[in-house]
Amino acid sequence: MSWKERCEYMSKQRKLPLYVQIKNKLVNNIKEGVWQPGEAIPSESQLIEQYNVSRTTIRQAVQDLVQKNVLETRRGAPTRVREEPQVELGNPGIMHHELGTNMEVKVLRFEKLKEHYHAKYQLKLEEEAEVYLLERLRIADGRPIAFQQLFLPLSIGEKVKEFSYKDFDIFPKLGQHNIHYTNIQEVVSASNATQYEADLLGIVPGEALTDIERTTVGIDSMPIEYSRTKYLPNAFHYRVEIGK
Amino acid sequence: MSWKERCEYMSKQRKLPLYVQIKNKLVNNIKEGVWQPGEAIPSESQLIEQYNVSRTTIRQAVQDLVQKNVLETRRGAPTRVREEPQVELGNPGIMHHELGTNMEVKVLRFEKLKEHYHAKYQLKLEEEAEVYLLERLRIADGRPIAFQQLFLPLSIGEKVKEFSYKDFDIFPKLGQHNIHYTNIQEVVSASNATQYEADLLGIVPGEALTDIERTTVGIDSMPIEYSRTKYLPNAFHYRVEIGK
DNA sequence: AAGTGGTCTAGACCACTCA
């Protein structure tokens, strides 16, 4: 394909760079489960032929996804789809430690909302879009220790429905639906319990709560989830170890 | 330079890929202040000539550093060294971000203590040992935003004396005394402001504070520092990024 | 030994910034 042909093709098609288009196609194949986690994807030379582009272009797409921890390359061996970092929220160095033995979850609400603009903004959704709101309590040995509000795009909310009353951590189950995250951002802070929160947690209003705001992003760089969780400080440790 | 010449050159020189060698040279120029933060570095074509390599090689070096937030590129404009505070706590993924522009430190106390057993336990000191207690306020744009108690073994306390009123982060200066850490553990939580803390921070008692407990361990596996810092939640972000 | 990803070259057109 000559340069002029390619330019015409691209201007008709899209203004996205070729390597981005290919990156998107690769991501789609993973999202749709064509290539399962742990499996090898076609070799670079196969991809070159399939998409009719140069090796540089393929490499740029692949390298971008390696950078994002979606793919995994080894010299001499096929490129593979990454297995999820299965350690729940457990990157080495970051520990969410809930104190207690018998852990339960209680769902307070699970409904569609039209009006929560902050959540929609965090989820990068349109103004008119709806979101799911899942409100839950985390219970340890019969005592409530955390209150969580979890916002989800509609498509993901549908899948969460089934197990939200059983699992506090939704990511392993989402992985089974081929929804994988590449990135989680958490901001840890403190806030005073509102009347509502205090009633739920069995404390008095104004008590300090460990306040965790989380945004999770999928392999296509679109947010999967935005949540806010408020823990009783003495029932939860947010521990970070920084090595050197 | 022909291919065979290059290969001989590389095998004699080093086994590092060319683009890594160049990346190192770029980093050195930044470390040594040849290119100051915010300044432009030479253009790609200049670097091509200077190092006698192809554009791909230069680009790979530069792009790697862009990825690491060391350089910053803009289409059509020169590539610049990032202004960023290069190391937050020296670890990718964890950011202590204080909101404000004019940052100051105010020392409240700096004295030897005999009686603080919790601190001595954390520092793994003998029961009879003394520790230094450094109490400080962090001030942003004239407003106090954090209260810190910092416990140090005697030998280290002596060295901290000199600069504790200037630098809130003591590790860089300790590094100059050849005291280096290998490990930092932080537990982030929430607590209600005491009367004393509230007075210092200009809030009312009971308000929620982001409470960070930190233990720092040196190369010899002995604790260097144990501290507790309480931030106004709206003046400080404890941000963690997982994955990527 | 065949095939894979890692590195590198030389040269091209483009979109953008800046003086």
Next chain:
DNA sequence: GAGTGGTCTAGACCACTTG
């Protein structure tokens, strides 16, 4: 309009993994 970084091609040799 000159120069910069962004994208892309076509082809090469290398180090490594695997059957």
